[in-house]
Amino acid sequence: MSPFVPARGKPGGIGAGRASDRRTHAAEARYGAGQSSRRSPARSHARPHDRPHGRSPLAAARSDRASAVGQGGGGSGADILIGMYAPGTHRIVRTDGCLVENPQAQQVIRAVRSIMLRYGMLAYNEDSHQGFMRHVVVRVGHRSGEVLVTLVTNGDDFPASRSFCRELTRRCPFVTTVVQNVNERQTNVVLGSRERRLYGPGFILDELCGLSFRISSQSFYQVNATQTEVLYRRTIELAQLSGTQRVIDAYCGTGTIGLVAAANGAREVVGVDAVESAIGDARENARHNGIDNARFVAADATAFMRDMARAGERADVVIMDPPRAGATEECLAAIAELGADRVAYVSCNPHTHARDLRFLAQQGYRLETLQGVDMFPHTAHVESIALLTREKPVKSYAYVNISPSELGMGGEIKKPTYENIREYVKKTHGLTVSSLNIAQMKAECGLEKQADRSGDKKQPNCPPEKREAILDAFRHFGMIEDGSEED
Numbered sequence: 163m164s165p166f167v168p169a170r171g172k173p174g175g176i177g178a179g180r181a182s183d184r185r186t187h188a189a190e191a192r193y194g195a196g197q198s199s200r201r202s203p204a205r206s207h208a209r210p211h212d213r214p215h216g217r218s219p220l221a222a223a224r225s226d227r228a229s230a231v232g233q234g235g236g237g238s239g240a241d242i243l244i245g246m247y248a249p250g251t252h253r254i255v256r257t258d259g260c261l262v263e264n265p266q267a268q269q270v271i272r273a274v275r276s277i278m279l280r281y282g283m284l285a286y287n288e289d290s291h292q293g294f295m296r297h298v299v300v301r302v303g304h305r306s307g308e309v310l311v312t313l314v315t316n317g318d319d320f321p322a323s324r325s326f327c328r329e330l331t332r333r334c335p336f337v338t339t340v341v342q343n344v345n346e347r348q349t350n351v352v353l354g355s356r357e358r359r360l361y362g363p364g365f366i367l368d369e370l371c372g373l374s375f376r377i378s379s380q381s382f383y384q385v386n387a388t389q390t391e392v393l394y395r396r397t398i399e400l401a402q403l404s405g406t407q408r409v410i411d412a413y414c415g416t417g418t419i420g421l422v423a424a425a426n427g428a429r430e431v432v433g434v435d436a437v438e439s440a441i442g443d444a445r446e447n448a449r450h451n452g453i454d455n456a457r458f459v460a461a462d463a464t465a466f467m468r469d470m471a472r473a474g475e476r477a478d479v480v481i482m483d484p485p486r487a488g489a490t491e492e493c494l495a496a497i498a499e500l501g502a503d504r505v506a507y508v509s510c511n512p513h514t515h516a517r518d519l520r521f522l523a524q525q526g527y528r529l530e531t532l533q534g535v536d537m538f539p540h541t542a543h544v545e546s547i548a549l550l551t552r553e554k555p556v557k558s559y560a561y562v563n564i565s566p567s568e569l570g571m572g573g574e575i576k577k578p579t580y581e582n583i584r585e586y587v588k589k590t591h592g593l594t595v596s597s598l599n600i601a602q603m604k605a606e607c608g609l610e611k612q613a614d615r616s617g618d619k620k621q622p623n624c625p626p627e628k629r630e631a632i633l634d635a636f637r638h639f640g641m642i643e644d645g646s647e648e649d
């Protein structure tokens with residue numbers, strides 16, 4: 163299929179297609195021929211843009227929005243439509259008159275459309291998997307005024323990208339950076355995994371709750387910055403931090419809520435998100451805000467929580483803000499196992515929120531507060547925050563006899579402490595072991611009697627590789643003889 167088509171002025175899309183808008187250029191002959199047999203690796207996690215914005219005009223964004231690009235003019239190529247999908251369909255509705263749309267984002271969309279027409283660039287066609295431009299994502303820094311434009315293309319080849327950016331920034335001088343994101347998959351997901359910085363630093367900075375945040379194109383960013391501050395402040399208030407709590411920020415994105423918590427009463431924050439670049443942003447955000455009591459891990463939230471619970475770790479407060487699909491039961495069960503006293507659960511989908519709150523109630527939590535925050539004014543969407551407190555004791559709490567001297571509290575250390583053993587195992591075997599693991603192995607070797615944990619049926623066994631590493635530590639510290647564990 164030729165990327166060029168006869169110009170046929172026809173109303174529709176953002177403005178009517180005009181033949182004068184369209185000047186073919188030899189270099190542009192490759193636009194629209196973006197179909198490729200190459201496939202990006204499948205991504206197993208929800209993408210940041212699976213949220214309502216960009217999927218439906220109901221959630222038109224003030225500060226962050228993804229617009230679909232489609233061919234108007236009956237698919238002739240003479241016109242280009244840029245806008246949002248009508249609810250439940252992939253019919254593009256123009257948003258140039260949308261009252262909740264950011265005016266700068268509207269200006270960018272108009273400029274992109276006009277440049278595409280001028281260069282004879284084809285919009286992506288979902289049915290034929292042909293065409294070049296799929297989406298335009300515009301992110302506007304609420305306070306900084308910095309603007310990131312992400313052009314999502316069906317293929318890597320963007321031959322006139324420099325002149326495209328030059329033209330775009332000439333028409334929209336407020337644009338501070340432009341990124342090309344390549345998405346060649348036949349999917350509803352907006353972003354692909356490959357990216358190329360075309361202009362500027364590739365990210366924007368913005369301010370929220372007195373902190374400064376770096377946001378790149380793949381990272382999640384709330385659509386309504388004004389209300390985001392309301393949402394975050396209320397979440398931190400509900401978490402009731404007093405300087406002693408270890409907080410987990412699950413589904414942390416660029417670390418926004420976790421960093422606000424770290425700066426407002428959390429002793430320690432551990433953030434987890436599936437998107438690597440968001441975690442890169444979160445670490446950078448901690449660094450440039452001078453926050454040293456927060457660390458961030460790129461991982462699936464369920465696997466991370468489960469592993470923490472298995473390792474016998476504890477959390478005092480869990481703040482969670484999953485995508486629309488909500489959390490898995492395994493993740494929620496692991497939160498209960500971590501023994502969190504409070505869970506502050508933020509959600510943009512009341513259905514999955516209600517489902518997950520019910521499950522947490524079965525795990526021993528009581529719903530204390532549930533409140534809406536109007537993140538999407540003039541739409542049917544609402545954000546909600548719930549505070550849950552733990553009613554029942556943790557089922558798998560690890561009761562371990564550790565003497566004060568073993569903890570290094572008071573007096574000379576006569577035998578290795580749990581910390582000594584843990585350090586040795588980490589250094590020698592690269593493994594992290596919990597107090598529970600060590601206590602289990604001590605009990606197995608007859609070195610220590612484990613406390614009675616009757617009624618506690620969920621204690622996991624020490625995994626084999628940790629078992630061997632702990633036995634090695636026991637040998638190293640002369641607690642057992644070589645071979646004594648064999649029988």
Ligand SMILES: C[S@@+](CC[C@H](N)C(=O)[O-])C[C@H]1O[C@@H](n2cnc3c(N)ncnc32)[C@H](O)[C@@H]1O
Binds near residue numbers: 208381414416435484
């Ligand atoms: C609604 S956003 C919340 C982000 C952040 N709390 C904020 O306010 O900016 C949901 C986040 O969940 C992340 N996510 C989606 N699926 C995930 C998973 N299985 N494990 C961890 N994070 C996931 C997304 O990358 C996204 O950053």
